Amino acid sequence: MGETSGAVADFCGLLRRLVRGCGVQQSDLARALHRSEPTVSALLNARRATPPSWDDVLGVVEYCHARSGPRPPAGLTFDRGWWRLRLEEVEVNAAAVAARRTERQAERRRTGRRSAMPPPLPVDTPLDFAGAVGTLVGGRPDFHGLAEELLEPLRLTGGTSADPRPVLEGFAERVRSSHGTARTALLCAADLTVLVTAFSQAVAQSGIVYDPELGPARNGDPTTDIVTELEQVTLGSTRVGTPAGRRHEIETAYSYAADLVHGTGAREVDPGDLARTAWRRYETLLDHVLWDCPELRLTSHTEDPPEAVEPPPSTDSPLPTALTGLSDLLEQFAGGAKAADHHRGQLRAPLAAGEGGGPRIPTLGAGYVDPAFRVAGHTASPGLSRDDWWLDMPLRDDLADFLAAYLLTDDATHGPLVVLGHPGSGKSLLTKLIAARLPASEFSCLRVELRHLSADLDVRDQIEEALWRSTGRRTPWSEVTGPDSGVVRVVLLDGFDELLQAAADQADSRRHYDYLQGVERFQRNETDQGRPTVVIVTSRTVVADQARTPPTSTVIRLEPFDDARVTHWLRGRFDRTANSPLNQGR
Helix, strand or coil, X not given: CHHHXXXXXXXXXXXXXXXXXXXXXXXXXXXXXXXXXXXXXXXXXXXXXXXXXXXXXXXXXXXXXXXXXXXXXCCCCCCHHHHHHHHHHHHHHHHHHHHHHHHXXXXXXXXXXXXXXXXXXXXXCCCCHHHHHHHHHCCCHHHCCHHHHHHHHHHCCCXXXXXXXXXXXXXXXXXXXCCHHHHXXXXXXXXXXXXXXXXXXXHHHHCCCECHHHCCCCCCCXXXXXXXXXXXCCXXXXXXXXXXXXXXXXXXXXXXXXXXXXXXXXXCCCHHHHHHHHHHHHXXXXXXXXXXXXXXXXXXXXXXXXXXXXXXXXXXXXXXXXXXXXXXXXXXXCCCCCCCHHHHHHHHCECCCCCCCCCCCCEHHHHCECCCEEECCCCCCHHHHCHHHHCCCCEECCHHHHHHHHHXXXXXXXXXXXXXXXXXXXXXXXXXXXXXXXXXXXEEEEEEEHHHCCCCCCHHHHHHHHHHHXXXXXXXXXXXXXXXXXXXXXXXXXXXXXXXXXCCCCCCCHHHHCHHHHHHHHHHHHHHCCCCEEEEEEEEHHHHHXXXXXXXXEEEEECCCCHHHHHHHHCCCCCCCCCCCCCCCC
16 A cells, blocks of 8 residues: 555554453444444554544553553553654654655646546446456556556566556545446456456566476466456455455465466466465555545455454444444445435334333334344355255354445346345344435335235336335336436345245246246346346245255345344343333342
């Protein structure tokens, strides 16, 4: 990230060492500082472009001091003056770097380096490296031939790689000003460009060249083979995954690419060293882009979250509720826009119907506790309906982050997200919450209760029937949003298992076995027509083997409540009246 990122990152690293050394949980620190957990996480993990404020630094130091006593962790101090001096040094460094950046930008304007008009928004998601670079270039003549320049070292002639950072200047602003598939196309373009360029720069940095004295190259110019290999990597902006999974796939791809270089007759090649150098270059280039682009950070970062390396929170720590993290993230990207009023009204509705003499049922916004979940490693596995199969999938607690990242990926508009769970796991409530959390300026939501619709209808007919039931008007699906609105449509198909049950006695049950593939075809057609549509389908786990799951789909399973969630639910969820179950028997 350059000098600024180095100084800021080092300072944030000191704060992180202090917090960990004092045994402070980030959730507790966030409450003490009156900041959101994502804000505190960004501070401690150096995911910010500017130095933190003195008030935040002082708050961290004083809270750690109060929690751990007079002894600071080794090599650190609780002295305010010391921290103030370190922060001032970082601020001076950041100001100097900003001044140099401003001077360089002014020089480019004077020399005509940058185009007078901003590049146009992309239409399609790039599928290869040349298309990715072309998407970033956006037709600007200043960067003509950039893709070839970035790949020059792969020809093994000793050439140097072009610097990709100038074409990425203003990338965050382009992402923020775009919507839907245009935004996803930019994220995918940056992801793929960084992946391939990092390997090319590693080859240049290692000084690897083809040596004719070693004999004729076995594979000739390896550029095409290397780029083809790296283009197969599933990146974060393409399909949502975990940081560990992304690291593993990228490192594996770099190992294969390094073997290709070694096989050409190149001199002094150690494939392992080359792959490691490529990974370091990848982290550096990616950090440069992630620095001020939270959308790409959400989908593509490769650093494990704090909860993966810190002790799990105690049962006294607050658990995420009502998918508030989803709205926090998406409203940030959407300039603070909220969900449509009729969807947000669901937050004030009770979680379930209750009897008049019983305890008052909490509202959806106050009473829903985000469940833990698991993501299927193989969506076509016959084990999707078995509990023992799911136990081999990693357990996750970041449902809001997962959904936010998923909605930004290219995969979201090409195949359904299938949400499985046992009865009472909160699948239907989850669909209501998703609709209540998605900003209306970015997403147009329709929730469809499949149990109220005929099993004979295809996907489009079901959607239009649900539109008629909710609005009282016969509205073609193609006219739900205006042309060129940039809004992504989200269809929430709730209760696929009930649709299967209703169709069980029909002669043509095969059609319902292929229902999810019909959803996939519907999404692809909508994308081709310029109406990108995300579809989320809920179903009971036990019937997951009764329908073919297309390979483009993502499947998750909501987990039963653990002890921490049960405790959180019981504590303060009902009014403490004489009729409350919390008081009975006391």
